[in-house]
Every structure is written in C-alpha cells, then in structure tokens.
Amino acid sequence: MERRQFIRAASAMAGSLALGGCATAATKPTPLSNPQQSPLSVKVPPLPMIDARVDRIVAMNVCTRPFRAMGPRIEAEKMAAKTVVHNYGHGGSGWSLSWGSAAAATDLALNAGAKQVAVIGCGAIGLTTAIEAQRRGLDVSIYAKERPPYVRSAYATGIWSPDSRIVSLQHAEPFAARWKTMAQTSYRRFQTLLGLEGAPVEWTQIYNLSDVPFGSSVHHEPAGEPDYPNFSRDLLPGLTPQPVAIPNKVNPFAAAHVKRHPLLMFNIGEYSELLLNRFHQNGGRIINADFASSSEFAALDESTVINCTGYGARALLNDDSITPVRGQTCKLIPQPEINYGIWFWDKQVSVYPRRDGLLVQAQADGDFGNPNAVVDPQESEAAVRRLADIIAEMKTV
Ligand SMILES: Cc1cc2nc3c(=O)[nH]c(=O)nc-3n(C[C@H](O)[C@H](O)[C@H](O)COP(=O)(O)OP(=O)(O)OC[C@H]3O[C@@H](n4cnc5c(N)ncnc54)[C@H](O)[C@@H]3O)c2cc1C
Numbered sequence: 001m002e003r004r005q006f007i008r009a010a011s012a013m014a015g016s017l018a019l020g021g022c023a024t025a026a027t028k029p030t031p032l033s034n035p036q037q038s039p040l041s042v043k044v045p046p047l048p049m050i051d052a053r054v055d056r057i058v059a060m061n062v063c064t065r066p067f068r069a070m071g072p073r074i075e076a077e078k079m080a081a082k083t084v085v086h087n088y089g090h091g092g093s094g095w096s097l098s099w100g101s102a103a104a105a106t107d108l109a110l111n112a113g114a115k116q117v118a119v120i121g122c123g124a125i126g127l128t129t130a131i132e133a134q135r136r137g138l139d140v141s142i143y144a145k146e147r148p149p150y151v152r153s154a155y156a157t158g159i160w161s162p163d164s165r166i167v168s169l170q171h172a173e174p175f176a177a178r179w180k181t182m183a184q185t186s187y188r189r190f191q192t193l194l195g196l197e198g199a200p201v202e203w204t205q206i207y208n209l210s211d212v213p214f215g216s217s218v219h220h221e222p223a224g225e226p227d228y229p230n231f232s233r234d235l236l237p238g239l240t241p242q243p244v245a246i247p248n249k250v251n252p253f254a255a256a257h258v259k260r261h262p263l264l265m266f267n268i269g270e271y272s273e274l275l276l277n278r279f280h281q282n283g284g285r286i287i288n289a290d291f292a293s294s295s296e297f298a299a300l301d302e303s304t305v306i307n308c309t310g311y312g313a314r315a316l317l318n319d320d321s322i323t324p325v326r327g328q329t330c331k332l333i334p335q336p337e338i339n340y341g342i343w344f345w346d347k348q349v350s351v352y353p354r355r356d357g358l359l360v361q362a363q364a365d366g367d368f369g370n371p372n373a374v375v376d377p378q379e380s381e382a383a384v385r386r387l388a389d390i391i392a393e394m395k396t397v
Pocket residue numbers: 001062063064065066088089090091092093094095096097120121122123124125126143144145146147151152153154155156157158159160161162289290291292308309310311312313316325326327328329
C-alpha cells in the first residue's frame with residue numbers, strides 16, 4: 001500500500017462516495033476479524049531491533065510502475081491471422097492481482113479457441129498467466145527479453161497491494177467489477193502458496209505509525225498524481241484480516257498513533273523461482289526474444305499470443321496510455337529475526353521484513369510520470385536514516 005492511498009483508507013469519506021453503488025449489501029462480505037477488538041486484549045511481542053544503517057545497504061533498485069488511468073488493458077485484439085490478448089498496465093498492483101488477471105486473460109485466449117499460446121513477457125504477469133494457461137490445458141511457450149531476476153517485477157516491494165495505482169478515480173467505476181473478481185481470485189490463490197519451503201509467500205505484521213490521529217492527517221501527498229479509488233475498502237472490506245489499534249500502554253514506538261496490519265508478503269526472489277520451476281515442470285519453455293513491434297508476432301508459430309510486456313508495452317505498441325511511476329527501494333542485509341515491518345508515511349519511509357533483505361522504500365515527490373530508472377543513492381540513504389531515527393526512539397514496554 002502507498003502512503004497516499006492509506007490516507008484515503010483512513011478517511012471516513014472520499015472513495016465510497018465517488019464510487020457510488022459499487023459496494024452493495026449483497027456483495028459485501030463480513031469482516032474476518034473484529035476491528036473493534038478490545039484494547040486490553042491487544043499484545044505486542046518484544047520487537048527485535050532493525051539494524052538500519054547506510055553501510056548495511058546491499059542493493060538499490062529503481063523501476064517504473066506501468067500505470068494506466070483506465071486500469072490494466074485486458075482484452076483480445078485480432079492482428080492479421082493472430083489473436084492477441086493484452087494483459088499489461090498493472091500499476092503498483094501487478095504481483096497482487098497477477099492470478100486474477102491471468103485468469104481473465106486465459107479466459108480470452110480460450111474463447112479464441114487457443115490450444116497453444118505464446119506468452120510474451122516473463123515478469124509477474126507473464127509467469128502467472130503462463131502457469132494459469134497450462135493449468136487450463138494449454139501448451140505454453142514464453143518469449144521474453146528478460147527473465148527473473150532481471151525483470152522489472154523483481155524490483156517491487158512485494159506486498160499485497162491490489163489497488164495501488166491500478167486505476168484513476170475518474171475511471172474507477174467501469175473497472176470496479178473486474179477488479180473485484182481479480183482481487184478475490186488472486187487472494188484465494190495466494191492462500192495456496194503459504195507454508196512452502198523458502199516461504200515464497202507469507203503473512204507478516206506491519207506497524208502503521210502516525211503522529212496525528214488516523215484520518216486527520218493534513219500532510220501533503222506526492223504532487224502531480226490523480227486521485228485513486230480505495231477499492232479494498234469499498235468493494236472487499238472483509239477480504240483481509242482487519243488492523244488493530246495498539247494501545248499506548250503497549251506501544252513500543254515514539255509515534256502517538258499506531259495500528260498493526262496483518263499483510264501478505266511476497267519474497268520475490270524465492271517466489272519467482274517457484275513460478276519458473278512450476279512453469280518448467282508443466283512442460284513450458286522460455287525463449288529469448290526481443291520484439292521491436294507487435295507486427296513481429298506474426299512470425300510466431302502459435303496462433304494466440306498473450307501480451308504481458310508490462311511497461312515494455314509502451315514502446316512495443318506505442319501505447320502512451322501507460323504512465324511511468326518511478327519507485328526506488330533498497331535492501332539492508334537480511335535479519336531473519338525481524339518479523340515485522342513499519343509504515344510511517346508522514347516520514348516518507350516504510351520497511352518490509354523480506355527474507356532476501358529488509359526492503360526499505362522511500363516515497364518521493366515527482367515519481368508520477370517520471371521514467372527515470374537511474375538509482376539515486378541519496379534517496380535510499382536518506383530513507384534508511386529516517387528509519388534509523390524511528391528505531392532509535394523505540395522503547396521497551
Ligand atoms: C517500486 C515498486 C514497488 C512495487 N511494489 C509492488 C507491491 O508491493 N505489490 C504489487 O502487487 N505490485 C508492486 N509493484 C508493481 C509491480 O511490480 C508491477 O505491476 C509488475 O511488476 C508488472 O509486471 P509485468 O509482468 O507486467 O511487467 P515486467 O516485470 O516489466 O515484465 C515484462 C516482461 O516483458 C518482457 N518484455 C517487455 N518488452 C518486451 C519486448 N519488446 N520484447 C520481448 N519481451 C519484452 C520483459 O523482458 C519482461 O520479461 C511495484 C512496482 C514498483 C516500481
């Protein structure tokens with residue numbers, strides 16, 4: 001989840017009004033846990049200290065989210081003798097929505113009568129689409145310029161964030177029903193990926209910190225971005241377990257207001273390996289290919305092509321509807337004992353306890369529309385220093 005979106009989630013109004021009748025009583029599930037949990041029953045286990053030091057940074061990565069104001073493009077198109085099913089433009093939600101999007105794209109391929117498909121792209125969307133198509137009986141080959149760990153998907157934060165920059169508020173309504181199905185399908189699928197060796201997918205706890213009461217933040221939001229709907233709150237309020245407020249008595253942080261959110265996390269290195277292995281075990285093959293234009297699809301053997309090229313679709317199809325949204329992260333040396341993360345949006349920093357390194361995300365103004373994929377070391381170093389300040393102020397309770 002992004003800071004900006006959290007502010008919306010905390011607000012009592014905004015999205016639900018703008019979405020009109022999207023969430024009906026008939027479709028609204030009952031929350032899985034009681035958000036009104038008694039403060040007396042809330043416990044905080046001793047939290048091991050995150051060693052947040054600039055000299056522990058082992059990697060810095062930057063990449064651009066493929067945002068489309070009208071939502072991802074998932075539709076079939078006839079191109080000469082081929083059917084091309086597009087499946088790209090998933091903004092900051094590609095990992096989260098991948099299985100649902102894969103199912104929608106596979107439906108379209110099957111409707112076109114596909115038996116063999118060429119999936120273009122080997123990121124989060126390409127791999128899950130390929131596996132889903134195999135599951136439904138198709139013979140699949142992946143054609144891609146890069147494969148994990150060198151795809152853009154590998155540089156994501158790796159958390160359940162199904163409505164992060166997935167559509168603009170202006171275009172929310174026509175996309176809402178599809179989003180809901182995709183989010184439900186994905187969420188169900190992720191539950192089947194828990195408890196596996198190497199923990200490709202696991203639950204973690206995130207402490208959400210604020211100096212002011214939740215919902216009353218007046219801090220500025222990143223400049224230049226459109227408004228976004230809060231689909232999770234408005235369409236699927238009970239899908240994931242609810243956060244609990246941490247009472248002052250057991251609050252180990254200096255921030256006055258703290259909530260703890262259970263959150264699904266993807267250990268992207270391990271998870272990508274799992275996906276690659278499953279694809280190969282199912283008889284799939286990956287072929288190196290760099291398409292200069294979609295007209296080159298004509299040379300492929302398969303009559304159905306599923307285009308999962310992410311941000312690459314912008315150049316491949318001359319599709320200016322894809323807006324780059326820059327995001328930079330860094331990794332600190334892994335600390336296996338750390339089993340929690342922190343969001344402190346007003347300090348523009350968050351940290352996630354990924355197994356392959358504690359992932360620190362900086363939030364910066366000017367990310368929206370910014371195609372710059374060059375790492376700015378100062379940005380990550382400053383984020384780690386802000387995190388160090390938060391940790392230094394922690395107290396034993
Ligand atoms: C900083 C950051 C944090 C994020 N955090 C999260 C998160 O926590 N949770 C979440 O759900 N999402 C997150 N996202 C979003 C997520 O990473 C993207 O939505 C997702 O990676 C898109 O995956 P993709 O497979 O469409 O694209 P990519 O990973 O870019 O894959 C595209 C594939 O297509 C291939 N390709 C492209 N063009 C061509 C061509 N011309 N010829 C041949 N092959 C080509 C590439 O080589 C690659 O294999 C984050 C994004 C960023 C930038």
